[in-house]
Amino acid sequence: ETGVTQSPTHLIKTRGQQVTLRCSSQSGHNTVSWYQQALGQGPQFIFQYYREEENGRGNFPPRFSGLQFPNYSSELNVNALELDDSALYLCASSFGTISGNTIYFGEGSWLTVV
Amino acid sequence: EDQVTQSPEALRLQEGESSSLNCSYTVSGLRGLFWYRQDPGKGPEFLFTLYSAGEEKEKERLKATLTKKESFLHITAPKPEDSATYLCAVQAQGAQKLVFGQGTRLTINP
Numbered sequence: 001e002t003g004v005t006q007s008p009t010h011l012i013k014t015r016g017q018q019v020t021l022r023c024s025s026q027s028g029h030n031t032v033s034w035y036q037q038a039l040g041q042g043p044q045f046i047f048q049y050y051r052e053e054e055n056g057r058g059n060f061p062p063r064f065s066g067l068q069f070p071n072y073s074s075e076l077n078v079n080a081l082e083l084d085d086s087a088l089y090l091c092a093s094s095f096g097t098i099s100g101n102t103i104y105f106g107e108g109s110w111l112t113v114v
Numbered sequence: 115e116d117q118v119t120q121s122p123e124a125l126r127l128q129e130g131e132s133s134s135l136n137c138s139y140t141v142s143g144l145r146g147l148f149w150y151r152q153d154p155g156k157g158p159e160f161l162f163t164l165y166s167a168g169e170e171k172e173k174e175r176l177k178a179t180l181t182k183k184e185s186f187l188h189i190t191a192p193k194p195e196d197s198a199t200y201l202c203a204v205q206a207q208g209a210q211k212l213v214f215g216q217g218t219r220l221t222i223n224p
Binding site: 035 | 118148150155156157158159160163201203209210211212213214215216217
């Protein structure tokens with residue numbers, strides 16, 4: 001158990017809809033990152049939040065957005081869902097933004113877009 | 115651009131048959147190389163972080179090593195419960211993101 005919790009665990013959405021995924025970071029961790037993992041692939045970095053601000057972004061379009069709250073929990077929002085958005089969405093937490101700190105992942109949210 | 119390549123893509127071993135998984139990488143200044151284990155339908159489970167060439171870390175039947183171009187995950191006398199996908203990732207100096215390889219799917223037959 002890493003202490004990183006995500007919800008929901010599974011959901012099905014229709015193309016064009018919007019989705020919100022939630023993450024609670026491990027106790028003491030103030031940095032949250034989101035990753036997308038397609039079937040059979042390694043995770044791809046979406047963005048990172050630190051002190052409620054976006055602190056780095058991967059190659060994902062603006063319809064992927066996020067929030068971090070004062071308690072360090074975070075949301076990932078995806079608008080105008082496309083079939084290719086079907087994937088496992090992983091939340092990862094760590095302490096600070098100094099690279100090299102251990103990064104722990106949650107169990108993920110499985111999103112299916114039909 | 116930072117890149118990670120893992121080989122083989124899949125590996126089947128008999129219980130007790132030792133082997134190694136390879137992770138080749140290119141990165142603009144390595145800050146850390148991470149190994150994770152991922153079971154089907156689950157999130158990645160942290161195993162090791164290696165920071166500099168020559169470093170080695172061990173945990174039960176697993177041992178990770180690092181050179182300037184690649185890392186190896188050695189598995190000694192594996193058991194069926196070691197079956198999983200093993201992911202390697204690099205983090206560059208000053209970067210926020212981990213760059214992952216595609217993983218090696220390891221199956222240990224009893």
